Amino acid sequence: MSSYVRGQILSRPRRAQMQQKYGASVEEEMLKSLLKLFIHQERKFVNLVIEGCNSKRACCFTDAFVELEAYQKNRFEEPIPDRHGVFMTDIIDTAILERFISSGTEAVDLHHVEPFLAMLDFIHDRRRHGKAICKILKNSGETPVTVALTEHLFSQLLTSKNYRVDSFSKDLPKKCPCGCNADIKSGTTSMGSRFTWHGRVDVLLNQTIAVHTLKEGDDSSAGDTPLNTQDTEDLETQDLQPVAKKPKVVGVNHKKGKDPLYNLHVLDQIVAETVTNGFSQVGKQASLSDLLIPTLGTTSEYFTIFLYDPVNDILLQDTLRFGIWEYPEDAKLNMFSVVCLWLFLNFTSFVLKTSKWRNEVETVESQFHKIMDRKLERYKEISTESSPLHMHQTLKEMESSYGEILDLTCQRIKKD
Numbered sequence: 001m002s003s004y005v006r007g008q009i010l011s012r013p014r015r016a017q018m019q020q021k022y023g024a025s026v027e028e029e030m031l032k033s034l035l036k037l038f039i040h041q042e043r044k045f046v047n048l049v050i051e052g053c054n055s056k057r058a059c060c061f062t063d064a065f066v067e068l069e070a071y072q073k074n075r076f077e078e079p080i081p082d083r084h085g086v087f088m089t090d091i092i093d094t095a096i097l098e099r100f101i102s103s104g105t106e107a108v109d110l111h112h113v114e115p116f117l118a119m120l121d122f123i124h125d126r127r128r129h130g131k132a133i134c135k136i137l138k139n140s141g142e143t144p145v146t147v148a149l150t151e152h153l154f155s156q157l158l159t160s161k162n163y164r165v166d167s168f169s170k171d172l173p174k175k176c177p178c179g180c181n182a183d184i185k186s187g188t189t190s191m192g193s194r195f196t197w198h199g200r201v202d203v204l205l206n207q208t209i210a211v212h213t214l215k216e217g218d219d220s221s222a223g224d225t226p227l228n229t230q231d232t233e234d235l236e237t238q239d240l241q242p243v244a245k246k247p248k249v250v251g252v253n254h255k256k257g258k259d260p261l262y263n264l265h266v267l268d269q270i271v272a273e274t275v276t277n278g279f280s281q282v283g284k285q286a287s288l289s290d291l292l293i294p295t296l297g298t299t300s301e302y303f304t305i306f307l308y309d310p311v312n313d314i315l316l317q318d319t320l321r322f323g324i325w326e327y328p329e330d331a332k333l334n335m336f337s338v339v340c341l342w343l344f345l346n347f348t349s350f351v352l353k354t355s356k357w358r359n360e361v362e363t364v365e366s367q368f369h370k371i372m373d374r375k376l377e378r379y380k381e382i383s384t385e386s387s388p389l390h391m392h393q394t395l396k397e398m399e400s401s402y403g404e405i406l407d408l409t410c411q412r413i414k415k416d
């Protein structure tokens with residue numbers, strides 16, 4: 001019996017459970033409303049082009065340098081084209097969402113039972129998770145942000161609930177500090193190779209998605225513009241123009257300024273992690289080819305989503321950050337942001353293959369392939385779990401764990 005057929009058979013009782021628990025429930029209604037909002041919103045990803053970077057030099061993420069430009073078709077022509085970037089709805093399989101909106105849990109096909117169940121469970125427990133995150137965030141530092149959001153938000157939206165926090169994180173607790181007694185899972189989060197950008201990411205979700213966490217006040221470059229470019233600033237301003245039919249997205253803060261997610265050095269690191277992880281994942285699982293692989297950058301208040309397809313060399317970032325809170329004082333999560341997060345964290349279920357949407361939406365390559373030129377092979381050879389052993393490695397290095405080798409090379413000092 002093929003694993004596909006076996007999966008289908010196993011999913012049937014799970015679907016029955018889901019229907020029994022959530023059929024005609026308030027959670028089902030809420031998810032329908034959120035998906036309706038998703039389908040009618042007009043949030044976009046900006047199509048990023050790398051003008052220059054130090055990816056050939058094989059440095060650690062903390063030393064990565066990336067000069068970005070936002071691609072904009074006919075940018076100097078009048079009238080200004082009304083379409084910039086890629087709508088979220090361009091790259092998400094909205095047919096699945098439409099079916100849920102019309103028929104709820106009954107319409108969920110066997111392939112999508114687990115992700116829908118994860119989202120419905122989260123909606124059911126949203127207040128508990130919101131309070132748990134707030135409780136943990138009362139402690140200062142970067143690790144509480146990592147632990148709170150990983151344990152009580154990101155991993156909850158995954159079907160596997162699987163994650164790994166960098167075991168070198170400062171003061172990493174063994175149990176969740178909210179009092180729920182969950183084990184905080186940690187381990188090596190190294191990626192890349194000695195011939196590429198490399199280092200440890202803060203969290204690996206499902207061994208696939210990298211997360212870069214920051215605490216508020218990490219900003220050290222007041223006055224930086226978002227995404228390293230003035231052009232993106234223009235794009236953002238246009239995005240902020242009132243659009244009559246655009247529904248109000250609750251809780252998304254439009255203010256700019258001292259936010260670590262707009263810090264140029266932080267963005268350099270996240271882009272390097274996004275690209276490196278993209279290649280790692282495709283190197284490890286060929287089924288991820290032709291897909292945009294997400295990487296998150298997050299503070300306790302906002303997150304941003306980067307997407308990179310290493311096969312087609314497409315790099316995207318959401319144009320506005322997503323607000324995590326609707327009413328932070330009441331520990332009330334912004335459920336629209338949570339739904340967007342859920343769709344992208346479960347990208348293998350909801351994001352369309354790039355070859356399916358790319359003919360409809362004009363995009364350009366990030367130029368990473370062109371910059372790497374013949375050395376692109378170095379990136380194609382890496383994978384997250386283990387690195388191919390290179391001839392130059394000594395026996396001693398081969399005996400050490402891959403993570404240790406990278407740590408030695410990298411000498412990454414955690415921010416504290």
Ligand SMILES: [Zn+2]
Pocket residue numbers: 132151152176177178179180181182
């Ligand atoms: Zn907890």
